[in-house]
Structures are given as C-alpha cells and as structure tokens.
Amino acid sequence: MEVGYLLDRVEPRLQTLRSDKEALALETGETWTYGKLNEKANRYANALLDKGVRKGDRVGILMFNSLEYFAVYFAIAKIGGIAVRINFRLETEELDYILNDSGSKVLCFDSALAERLDPINDRTPVESFICYDRDGGQTPAWAEKWETLEKGNQLLDRRPKIEETDPIMLMYTSGTTGRPKGALWTHRNTIWFAAMQSLKWNFDGNTVGMTTGPLYHVGAMEDVALAVLLSGGTVVISGSGNFEIRRTLEVIEEKQVSDIFLFPFMIYEMLKLNDIESYQLGSLKTIYSGGDPIISWAIDRLHELFPHIGLVQVYGLTEGTPIAVSLDPADAKSKGYTAGKPMPFTEVKVVDDQGEPVAAGEIGEICTKGPAVVSEYWNKPEATAKTFIDGWCHTGDLGILDAEGFLTISGRKKDMIRSGGENIYPVEVEDVLIRHDAIQDVAVIGIPDPKFIETVCAVIVSKPGRSVTEEEILEFIDGKLARYKKPRSFVFLDELPRTASGKVQKFRLRDEYKHLREQQVNY
Incomplete structure (x- = not known):
C-alpha cells in the first residue's frame, strides 16, 4: 500500500471515504x-x-x-x-x-x-x-x-x-549533535506508522487531532496528523512561528479538538498560566508529548487541573520510529517518570557498548526495531552502518528498561556528565530545578573541569517578570540533590536553543559555555 491511498479513498474506484468530510483546518x-x-x-x-x-x-x-x-x-x-x-x-x-x-x-x-x-x-x-x-x-x-x-x-x-518499499520522504534530522543526516522514509514506513498510532489510540472519523509543530518535522505530520487522516478524522493545523499557548487553547475550544501533540515546553507554559482553569477543555481527551521527558511536577499538575485529559508521553526519533514507546494515561501515576512501553509492532532493547542487552534496571543505549524504522541515511553509508545493525536502530540515547518493560529515558550518551568518577544524568537535575516557581525552563550540561573532568552547569530561563539568583537556587535544591550533582555554574538566558521537535540543543550550550570554569561555585 502507498501513501496516496489516504486520499484515493474519495475517488470512484474506492469510495470508502466521503469527499465532503472535513480533512484539514487551519487555526x-x-x-x-x-x-x-x-x-x-x-x-x-x-x-x-x-x-x-x-x-x-x-x-x-x-x-x-x-x-x-x-x-x-x-x-x-x-x-x-x-x-x-x-x-x-x-x-x-x-x-x-x-x-x-x-x-x-x-x-x-x-x-x-x-x-x-x-x-x-x-x-x-x-x-x-x-x-x-x-x-x-x-x-x-x-x-x-x-x-x-x-x-x-x-x-x-x-x-x-x-511499491511499498519505494522512498517517499527524505527528512534531515534536526540535529542535537551537529550537521543533519537525511533519514529516508518509505511508503511502508509511513503507512505502518500511521496505522500503529490509529490502532493504539483508537482514532476514527470523529477524531479531531491538532498538530502544533512545523510540518517539515515528523512530530507535526507523521505524529498524529497522518494517523488521523488515515482514520478519516480531521486535522487542525497551527500556524508557523510565534507559538502562543493561549491561542492554542482557544483553538481547542473552537474546534473541539480531541487529541493534540504538545511539546514539553508548551505544556509547561500552559500549566503556568495563572488563569489556566478558566479554559473550557472538555473536548480534549489526550495530550501527546515527546522530545524531552516530561518533568514530574507537570504530570501531577495536569492531572490535578484536568483529570479527564490523558497525558501520553512518547519517545522516538525520526529514523528509529518517531513514536517507538508510549506511556498510557492509566500508568501515569505509577510510571509517570518513564516513557512507557513499545508501540504495537515495535521492539525495544537496551544494550551496552558491545551491543549486548543489559540487565533490567541498568543503563544502556536504547535500540528500536519495527516497520517504522528506516533502513538508511541518504548518501551516508558509514553512518548507516553504524546506526542500523541487523534491523535495529541504535539511537544514541541512554535508557533503562525495568522488569515490567517500562523504558526510562536518561538522556543522550553525549549529554551524560562524568564528574569525579560519577555519572550524572541531566534530566535528574533538571527535574529538581524546574520545580522552583521562578524558573520557566532549564537545561543542564557538563563543562570541562581540570580536577573532576566535568562539572554541572545549569542554564536557566526565568519566568516573565521574575528573577532568581544562584544563591536562591542553591538554597532551593539543598537536600534534594547529592552534592556532586549540584550545579557549580549558572547561565541565565531569555530562551534555550531548541530543535524543531522541541529538544534542547545542548551541544550548542556546551560549546558556548565551555570556558565557565573560573565562575564555578565551590562547595
């Protein structure tokens, strides 16, 4: 089956979809x-x-x-x-x-x-x-x-x-580590991925799915949108640039949106609105989110404000299945710190540096396998051979599979901070910092240190109209983090550099602030 089938269904030779059914709506x-x-x-x-x-x-x-x-x-x-x-x-x-x-x-x-x-x-x-x-x-x-x-x-x-094996799309990865590579998608990858989502989340002709990202990215088209079209539902499209969470909430009300993909920073903006409870979001059944793990306070806050809305955390990547793992809302309370379990027809394993599976509970590299995993990078045979091995995509992300099969994301292999013989996973530190009521956004990186190899640097974005000092932050995290995990350097920015999928480009921050050693806090 090929992707054109999604629209061919309105033509006389098939006629399995009403031509007057609303397919697309701009906000x-x-x-x-x-x-x-x-x-x-x-x-x-x-x-x-x-x-x-x-x-x-x-x-x-x-x-x-x-x-x-x-x-x-x-x-x-x-x-x-x-x-x-x-x-x-x-x-x-x-x-x-x-x-x-x-x-x-x-x-x-x-x-x-x-x-x-x-x-x-x-x-x-x-x-x-x-x-x-x-x-x-x-x-x-x-x-x-x-x-x-x-x-x-x-x-x-x-x-x-x-043929289903023919290529349909060349997506240049947005790049958290440098120059982009082109992931080559086939008709088979695309149809299977749409069907996986429709099956998992019961999309049908009544589904109104909203996409909030740029359409050049899988997180805006392949995630949710194409799956909704395959199911005969309606896709609502946000405009490009100048994202405004209030406008998005208004569109949800106007269009009676049932399903929406929001990147983590969008959810944080929404939950920090002082009048968030005034919005009528009764139609909204599910929020899907990925790019970075959702900070735990946001999971609790969303459930407190809108208990009828299910939050589905997802994990994946352009070349290795954009949604390879998802967390069902029913598991959010007990397993909210995880990304969930594999999607239908998808396998996940965690391996060591030799490519061997690690024991449950141990950290290793996440690998994915399934019909939505691409087979090659465009004109990059060496990168292809390194990433795609025996049908498995080696993601470059670190994670833990527990005994029940739930996957926890620990960050990029390149993002892990090695300090004084200890491994520090940035997401653990970020989860504590974001709880400060004056902090809007945060990224934790490692910067070079002659004694400890690396030390922790926190890049902070304050809430509009608020400010916070290093001393206030250190006082706030006292007793919440081990001493070696505490930031020794701080940077304050208006916004964090992000990819199209909302991921923080930490390689840019590491390059920009690699000489902050002389400003470090001594404990």
Whole structure:
C-alpha cells in the first residue's frame, strides 16, 4: 500500500471515504474537505509531472504550515517522488547543503524565504523554483508563481506503479549533535506508522487531532496528523512561528479538538498560566508529548487541573520510529517518570557498548526495531552502518528498561556528565530545578573541569517578570540533590536553543559555555 491511498479513498474506484468530510483546518479558520485535498494533490501532481519530475526524483518543500503543504506532500507521494521537507529556520548555507545533498529537482518555497535562496538559486541542482506568495508576497524573477501547480489537471492518469518499499520522504534530522543526516522514509514506513498510532489510540472519523509543530518535522505530520487522516478524522493545523499557548487553547475550544501533540515546553507554559482553569477543555481527551521527558511536577499538575485529559508521553526519533514507546494515561501515576512501553509492532532493547542487552534496571543505549524504522541515511553509508545493525536502530540515547518493560529515558550518551568518577544524568537535575516557581525552563550540561573532568552547569530561563539568583537556587535544591550533582555554574538566558521537535540543543550550550570554569561555585 502507498501513501496516496489516504486520499484515493474519495475517488470512484474506492469510495470508502466521503469527499465532503472535513480533512484539514487551519487555526485561522480555512478548511479543506477530503475531496478538495485530493483534487489539489492531483493538480499539483500533474504539474510536477509536466515539470519532468519522475519516480525517485526529489522535490523540496520549504514552506510554513499551510493546507497547501499537505497537498504538495501528497502530490509528490502520488507520483513516486521523494518529498524533502526542509526546516524553514535554516540559513542560506544550510539550505545550500540540503538542496545539494538531496539533489532536489524542484523546490516549492514560501515567498518570505526567497531572500535566503537568492544567493544560491543558481548553484543547486534545482531546475524549478515554485513560489507560494502568501499574504501578498512577491515571487522573485528566478522563480515561478504558485499558479504553476494550481493549473494542473485534477484527474491524475499518469501515475507510476509504486511499491511499498519505494522512498517517499527524505527528512534531515534536526540535529542535537551537529550537521543533519537525511533519514529516508518509505511508503511502508509511513503507512505502518500511521496505522500503529490509529490502532493504539483508537482514532476514527470523529477524531479531531491538532498538530502544533512545523510540518517539515515528523512530530507535526507523521505524529498524529497522518494517523488521523488515515482514520478519516480531521486535522487542525497551527500556524508557523510565534507559538502562543493561549491561542492554542482557544483553538481547542473552537474546534473541539480531541487529541493534540504538545511539546514539553508548551505544556509547561500552559500549566503556568495563572488563569489556566478558566479554559473550557472538555473536548480534549489526550495530550501527546515527546522530545524531552516530561518533568514530574507537570504530570501531577495536569492531572490535578484536568483529570479527564490523558497525558501520553512518547519517545522516538525520526529514523528509529518517531513514536517507538508510549506511556498510557492509566500508568501515569505509577510510571509517570518513564516513557512507557513499545508501540504495537515495535521492539525495544537496551544494550551496552558491545551491543549486548543489559540487565533490567541498568543503563544502556536504547535500540528500536519495527516497520517504522528506516533502513538508511541518504548518501551516508558509514553512518548507516553504524546506526542500523541487523534491523535495529541504535539511537544514541541512554535508557533503562525495568522488569515490567517500562523504558526510562536518561538522556543522550553525549549529554551524560562524568564528574569525579560519577555519572550524572541531566534530566535528574533538571527535574529538581524546574520545580522552583521562578524558573520557566532549564537545561543542564557538563563543562570541562581540570580536577573532576566535568562539572554541572545549569542554564536557566526565568519566568516573565521574575528573577532568581544562584544563591536562591542553591538554597532551593539543598537536600534534594547529592552534592556532586549540584550545579557549580549558572547561565541565565531569555530562551534555550531548541530543535524543531522541541529538544534542547545542548551541544550548542556546551560549546558556548565551555570556558565557565573560573565562575564555578565551590562547595
């Protein structure tokens, strides 16, 4: 089965889905039915074929969240192309790398991003630039207007034969450790992953799922959104940039959203609103969250305020199944510190440095296996061989499997702090610091130390209008952490650097603050 099936169901040859059923809704109000989404996808597909795009060719998408984004993605899927979904936050040189590395033949881009493409429009493999000129934006002279796609025929009769093992999407990992690698998704990966979620969470035609992240990322499209479309439900799409939790809560009320994906920092913002109890969230059944472990106080606070809302913590990664593990709401009280158990059709193991499984309760590297694990990185045979071994994806994340099969995430192997012969796991320290009522966000990193190898540095974001001193923090954590785990350095920022999936880019913080030794606190 191929991804185009999700929309083909409205056509006469299948007719298993009503064409007038609402498929997509922007938070600003615009909606498309399944019939209109399918028609748009067919038009765009024919236009891309007219541009010479053939099975296996790469088509870049560099766009903000929109209904058209979905249409372009499905158009590429229907003609056997490979959608290269590109982070719109990237700068010119980063875009240059991805377009050249992927060999993209066509690029659909937002007019607001033209300035970044202008210096490189003649030094990439791209043959056709197609500009989405939203909000009166201008199409540059070196690009074509969006009407190029709109004028395609609405009947798609030049469709190639597509196998489930054919690639559909090239996703460049957002990178917590450096330069991105392209994970190559197949139709099989995509359909299986959508089906796994639908089966696990009982999505159906009444499901209204909201995605709050950027559509170039699996956490916004493959997580929840495509699963809801497979189930015949409605997907609500948030806008790009300037995330505002109050607006999201208003949309939940207006659209009667039943399921929503919120990254941890969004949940923290929500729970720290002084009037959070005034919002009517009766329709909301489930919040899904991943990227980083949820701090335990947030789990308790959410249950206290909205006991009818189930919090599903998830763990995964682009190449190793975006949701490989999930924690059922029923287990949140007793196992809320864990990421849960493997999703349907997914296996998880924890191994040592030699690749051998460790005993229950011991820390090791998390490995995942299943139909949503990709098989390769694009043009990276060495990285592929290192990461994908005998069908298992070696994630680079540390974790613990307990005797009942629940997985606890301990952080990245590269994030673990080695201090004075002791292993320190940042999430344990972060869990204590975030409980301070003046702290909005926190990241804990290790910085070099000549005596202890590394010591703990806490990077703090204060709540708006609040401030907190090092002395106040140290007083707060006294008695809550062992002495060797306490921060010896502090950095105060307005915000933490994050990837598209909400993960803190700790490699950037380590590089920026590696010379803080002289400012360290002595205990």
